[in-house]
Every structure is written in structure tokens, then in C-alpha cells.
Amino acid sequence: MAATPDMRASDGDRDRVAAALREHVAEGRLSVEEFNERLEQLYRSRTYGELATLTADLPEIDLNRLPAAAESAQPLPARRDDKARTALKAAWAGWAGITAVNWVVWLTIGVTSGHFVYPWPLWVMGPWGTVLLAGTLIGAVAKPQRRR
Known part of the structure; x- marks a missing residue:
């Protein structure tokens, strides 16, 4: 059934007209005062005919093809620096987690047996931490921070 000017409009219809009016203000076709007047009339409107007069x-504006909507719908490409920084943080977090687990195991064995053995977790955290530290320092030297 086609909408006639005498048919009652829904809240969704009013919202679409309000969005179109906002876009016309953004493009400079309406002043803020005109927009406010039309918005007041919009929410008093009951039929499609009253909405059409506004x-x-x-x-006409196709609200589905607005430039701002098209740009915001596309995700921004991740920068290479951000990916490298995230990977580095994940590597350090993995090192810290595994190191903590090893120290808890070592401490539990020492407490339950009554004597502490050689601190073997050093052999896990030391080489791995050294490699991570070297990678972090080399990465920081290879990619100097840009000044803005």
C-alpha cells in the first residue's frame, strides 16, 4: 500500500525526516533557527503530507549514502607501529605470566618440602627476558619516534 499524504506517520518516519534536516543544516542549506522551527513542526506533524511540507x-538526501557514514563504516587501517607495539606488549605479558607461574611452582616446592632448592626459574626468565629486552631496544633504535 502506497503512503498517501493523509496517512499517519510513525516515529521512525519523523526520525528519518529529522536526520535529513540535520544533514541539510550540516550542508548549509538551513540555518540553525530554521532547523529548530522545522524540528518543532516535525514533532507536531501527524501525517505524511505534513512531513513532506517540511x-x-x-x-532529497539518501541517508544511507552520506559521505560521513561511508567513511565511518570502513575501519581505519592499523598502523604498522601499532601492530608491532601490540605484539611486543603481548610478548612481555607472556614472559611475565610464565615467569610468575615458574616462581610460584618453585616457592610451593620450597615451602612444602621444607627447604628451598636452586632457583631454577632464573633459567627460564633470564634467556627469554634477555632476548625480549634486546628486541625491544633494537626496535626502539630502528624506529625513532616522530616529532609532531
Whole structure:
């Protein structure tokens, strides 16, 4: 059934007209005062005909194809520096987690047996930490921070 000017409009219809009016203000076709007047009329409107009079002197806008909506729909590409920084943080977090687990195991064995053995977790955290530290320092030297 086609909408006639005498048919009642829904809240969704009013919202679509309000969005179109906002876009016309953003493009400079309406002043803020005109927008406020039309918005007041919009929410008093009951039929499609009354809604149509609010935008009769304005060009139609396809709200699904707005430039701002198209740009915001596309995710921004991740920068290479951000990916490297995230990977480095994950590597350090893995090192810290595994190191903590090893020290807890060593401490538990020492407490339950009554004597502490050689601190073997050093052999896990030392070489791995050294490699991570070298990678972090080399990465920081290879990619100097840009000044803005």
C-alpha cells in the first residue's frame, strides 16, 4: 500500500525526516533557527503530507549514502607501529605470566618440602627476558619516534 499524504506517520518516519534536516543544516542549506522551527513542526506533524511540507523546498538526501557514514563504516587501517607495539606488549605479558607461574611452582616446592632448592626459574626468565629486552631496544633504535 502506497503512503498517501493523509496517512499517519510513525516515529521512525519523523526520525528519518529529522536526520535529513540535520544533514541539510550540516550542508548549509538551513540555518540553525530554521532547523529548530522545522524540528518543532516535525514533532507536531501527524501525517505524511505534513512531513513532506517540511522538506519540500530541499533536495532529497539518501541517508544511507552520506559521505560521513561511508567513511565511518570502513575501519581505519592499523598502523604498522601499532601492530608491532601490540605484539611486543603481548610478548612481555607472556614472559611475565610464565615467569610468575615458574616462581610460584618453585616457592610451593620450597615451602612444602621444607627447604628451598636452586632457583631454577632464573633459567627460564633470564634467556627469554634477555632476548625480549634486546628486541625491544633494537626496535626502539630502528624506529625513532616522530616529532609532531
